[in-house]
Amino acid sequence: MKILVVAPSWIGDTILAQPLLALLKRNSPAARIDVLAPDWSAPLLGRMAEVDEVIVNPFGHGEFNFGARRALGRRLSSADYQQAYVLPNSWKSALAPFFAGIPRRIGYQGEARYLLLNERHRLDVAAHPQLVQRYAALAGPLPAILPQAHLSSTVEQQQAVRRALDLPLDAAPVIFCPGAEYGPAKRWPAQHFAALARLVATPQNPVWLVGSAKDAAVGEEIVRAAEGAALNLCGRSSLEQAIDLLASARCVVSNDSGLMHVAAALGRPLVALYGSSSPAYTPPLSPHAKIVSRNLPCSPCFKRECPLGHFDCMNGITPQQVAATLNAQF
Secondary structure (H helix, E strand, O other): OEEEEEOOOOHHHHHHOHHHHHHHHHHOOOOEEEEEEOHHHHHHHOOOOOOOEEEEOOOOOOOOOHHHHHHHHHHHHHHOOOEEEEOOOOOHHHHHHHHOOOOEEEEEOOOOOOOOOOEEEOOOOOOOOOHHHHHHHHHOOOOOOOOOOOOOOOHHHHHHHHHHOOOOOOOOOEEEEOOOOOOHHHOOOHHHHHHHHHHHOOOOOOEEEOOOHHHHHHHHHHHHHHOOOEEEOOOOOOHHHHHHHHHOOOEEEEEOOHHHHHHHHOOOOEEEEEOOOOOOOOOOOOOOEEEEEOOOOOOOOOOOOOOOOOOHHHHOOOHHHHHHHHHHHO
């Protein structure tokens, strides 16, 4: 059995797709699973035991390019896949499996994909309120307990990234992930992160900020306000290095972001901060996670910026509250 999975574009959603991969392996232990995914998510998929090969999806967010998608499908046809699972709901995401001639093309109804998919599932929002459940249900009836997401990280890998970044080998850091790719409405204020750093940082448990190059500026803002209580690593590490940094953390504090889901999949103690998004839809997949949310009537709004202008859902989560959650949980 050879299976192709067309992965979502977001890092967090890629983590939420892993239980589906585990169920496919459970159903067909000898199956080969290849994943068609953007190059930025390849480091995640390379740390998943279920994935045999990552095939780079060359198309950016929203890019159509019908001819190139047809050419990709024709190249994939030589791999002789028997099944394809298309996780994004867009019409264009189903083109490559169709042009590859894969016999079973499975996904949810949407965007007139009647021809492109020949096994179309109808979404039952009430039965499957979480995105992870919706992905996993494509493999068949859900088990009572879904497989856990899990990314591998060895001590050797963790030590290697610390050497590469000139970080102390014996520290047990508290890692903050202050970014959120989707937009500012998902980000806890920089001043709050800085105040929390001053509350929790110790010589043995320093505060490290981890994120992408897009988070470097907010990282510097936190460092200045924290008065030396935090170290900004945003933009200094690759995603693969970030995985190993998070894997060695004493605990993690994060917005609802891709790195939050990475920390959960690594089994690290985690405090996840939710405002404009919903923990009922995309919770961290870990028994070691604690969710902090104000549950205001206006949230979740799922907007990139606060539509009411006050941002109370995140402003109102105090550093003292998060510090108390850290102390109580970990």
